[in-house]
Amino acid sequence: MKTVLTIAGSDCSGGAGIQADIKTMIMNGVYAMSAITALTAQNTTGVYGIQETSPEFLDNQLDCIFTDIFPDAVKIGMLSSAEIMHHVAVKLQQYHAHHIVLDPVMISTSGHRLMDKDAEQTLQKELFPLAEIITPNIPEAEALTGLQITNADSMEEAAHKLYESFHISVLLKGGHRINDANDLLYTNGHGIWLHGERINNPNTHGTGCTLSSAIASNLARGFSLEDSVRRSKQYLTDALKAQLDLGHGSGPLDHTLGKTQ
Numbered sequence: 015m016k017t018v019l020t021i022a023g024s025d026c027s028g029g030a031g032i033q034a035d036i037k038t039m040i041m042n043g044v045y046a047m048s049a050i051t052a053l054t055a056q057n058t059t060g061v062y063g064i065q066e067t068s069p070e071f072l073d074n075q076l077d078c079i080f081t082d083i084f085p086d087a088v089k090i091g092m093l094s095s096a097e098i099m100h101h102v103a104v105k106l107q108q109y110h111a112h113h114i115v116l117d118p119v120m121i122s123t124s125g126h127r128l129m130d131k132d133a134e135q136t137l138q139k140e141l142f143p144l145a146e147i148i149t150p151n152i153p154e155a156e157a158l159t160g161l162q163i164t165n166a167d168s169m170e171e172a173a174h175k176l177y178e179s180f181h182i183s184v185l186l187k188g189g190h191r192i193n194d195a196n197d198l199l200y201t202n203g204h205g206i207w208l209h210g211e212r213i214n215n216p217n218t219h220g221t222g223c224t225l226s227s228a229i230a231s232n233l234a235r236g237f238s239l240e241d242s243v244r245r246s247k248q249y250l251t252d253a254l255k256a257q258l259d260l261g262h263g264s265g266p267l268d269h270t271l272g273k274t275q
């Protein structure tokens with residue numbers, strides 16, 4: 015069985031973060047492991063507290079994982095501070111980790127900051143160079159490029175700029191636009207539009223975590239980057255289509271695709 019590690023924050027309500035990642039990995043046919051960067055107290059209505067893991071304890075988790083069950087791919091999610099980022103970068107280099115999928119989680123859907131503003135530079139300088147692909151949403155791509163993204167052309171411009179600046183593949187997610195669910199994969203010097211079916215479902219908590227974990231799972235299983243992204247987008251669409259409705263806010267996905275109902 016192929017193995018995947020998520021380095022991310024815990025969402026106690028189970029919709030995003032580590033919990034969404036592990037559910038996704040199991041459903042995408044890999045063995046899931048986790049190194050927890052922070053505990054969050056959150057639910058479908060918002061984020062009510064963050065307790066960061068100490069950098070030394072994060073090192074301890076990563077050492078335990080990499081010296082025993084080596085991951086075939088790594089997904090990186092919430093990293094709340096520059097210090098945590100630095101420790102993750104050092105360990106990933108020390109162990110020659112590969113197939114790294116980096117979701118630059120900055121602000122939750124509910125509007126809460128999950129990454130210190132002054133950590134954005136460290137993310138770009140220390141972690142982007144290690145990644146095979148980054149998966150920003152539109153607000154994150156705007157923050158990273160300084161461009162305003164209002165349509166398909168400006169999505170292409172921003173993805174191209176990120177690709178040129180960091181020499182890595184980019185999946186610019188279009189979920190924040192209201193009329194479609196089209197994402198742009200920029201790789202090997204050109205953009206590929208992935209046209210998605212917009213599902214009428216207000217419960218989208220954890221879509222970004224789910225997509226990046228599915229991509230890491232598919233890369234671990236040996237699929238090409240483009241195939242991994244396409245398969246993952248289909249999995250996410252199916253999870254939205256299952257129409258789970260839990261909680262008082264933007265609820266979680268049905269990672270089982272309706273199979274347990």
Ligand SMILES: Nc1ncnc2c1ncn2[C@@H]1O[C@H](COP(=O)(O)OP(=O)(O)OP(=O)(O)O)[C@@H](O)[C@H]1O
Pocket residue numbers: 030122123150151152187188189190195196197210211212213214215218219220221222223225247250251254
């Ligand atoms: N209503 C929807 N129907 C179909 N696909 C969707 C819908 N909303 C979002 N998506 C898809 O979900 C994925 C994540 O997109 P989005 O831009 O929402 O990322 P995100 O903001 O990082 O997610 P998160 O909500 O976890 O922060 C993309 O593939 C996007 O196209």
Ligand SMILES: Cc1ncc(COP(=O)(O)O)c(N)n1
Pocket residue numbers: 022023024025030031032054056091092119121122123124128218219220221222223
């Ligand atoms: C621990 C953790 N990681 C990531 C997210 C982003 O997910 P979303 O934007 O769907 O709230 C989150 N809310 N919590």
